[in-house]
Amino acid sequence: MNHISEPISTTHAGRVRPGDHLCLPFASDAQQQEVVSAFIADGLRRGERVLYFADRTPPDVIDAWLDPRGVDGALAIARGQLEVRVVGDDRPEQFGIRDAVRDARAAGFQGLRLTGEMSWALREKRGSTARVHEYESGVASTVTDVKDLAAVCQYDERLFERTELTGLVSVHHGVLCIDPLHDDRQLRIVPTYSPRGLRIAGVVDDGTALPLAAALAEAEGWSSGEPLLVLDLAELSFIDVAGIRTLVRFAESVAPERRVRIKDMPASMRKVLHLTRWSLEDVDESP
Incomplete structure (x- = not known):
């Protein structure tokens, strides 16, 4: 990798x-x-x-x-x-x-x-x-x-x-x-501020899905004054079903007054969502 x-x-x-x-x-x-x-x-x-x-x-x-x-x-x-x-x-x-x-x-x-x-x-x-x-x-x-x-x-x-x-x-x-919320040879997760959210880089699979879930939970705890949370996937090189499931569950769990936006969703992730029929209705996807 x-x-x-x-x-x-x-x-x-x-x-x-x-x-x-x-x-x-x-x-x-x-x-x-x-x-x-x-x-x-x-x-x-x-x-x-x-x-x-x-x-x-x-x-x-x-x-x-x-x-x-x-x-x-x-x-x-x-x-x-x-x-x-x-x-x-x-x-x-x-x-x-x-x-x-x-x-x-x-x-x-x-x-x-x-x-x-x-x-x-x-x-x-x-x-x-x-x-x-x-x-x-x-x-x-x-x-x-x-x-x-x-x-x-x-x-x-x-x-x-x-x-x-x-x-x-x-x-x-x-x-x-700022220090990354997680950083190893496979996955790096860094807070962003303009827009507020997380930059997720590297590989999300069975071995890194738990650190991703922990970082998302921390982001959910950020000030309620931030209604939009942007997940930047531009540097994501691979994500498997476990990783996509983690993102879907997070999107479904956020407070009603908040939104999650996926930025630069990989084509492979979009394909898996289509095949599994998982819903990302609460996610505002940007190109």
Whole structure:
């Protein structure tokens, strides 16, 4: 069976290591929360200190983000392992990143993770991103110099011009993305946000139908504010009867106010549905 390919420029939230300077372009609040909370939770579990520069997000919300991941954010704050600083009119660099790294070492932590909301850049002089690039270059050089620092810069795609954002993303080592819900040599299942759903890649058969069912169950538990769930099958190389049965049962079980859309259904799957007479009446299929 073929290996499932992945762009070199992406790093999963659970695989960030010291020396990484990554960018998180996000298109929804759910994407920001899930990816950033995974990044923070992984750092806390590794014994690292985490420094968060908040601009648009209230500090107490960041604490609450960690609850679904089984991490006590309030405790981490109380013992000095997690700190949230409001940017305000200052740029994050003015808070002293190098000093923060030194303080983390002195306190006995394994290293420092920092992440910041880059919406403060919109308050910079309009018509030029030179100062933002200058800031990013400073972060990059600091990450390279101090060795035990990882940094993630958050850019809200709803606020920045596309051409401007493309240039800012390119000055990072790569892009941060959410960890797959399942990932082995046969099957990878990754949450998507625009649209909200799952990208299912690889092979679904008797051996991988259970991980698929578990991922679908987790997706069903996502906010009821997401009425449409899109299952992207463009990278699905094979699906057998067990896998199709899993999808059909899931589609039949979702709440009445929600819909499931199948994107890029393989011809083989359509044929099996026809032969078995299984119904996907509740599934809105898109080409």
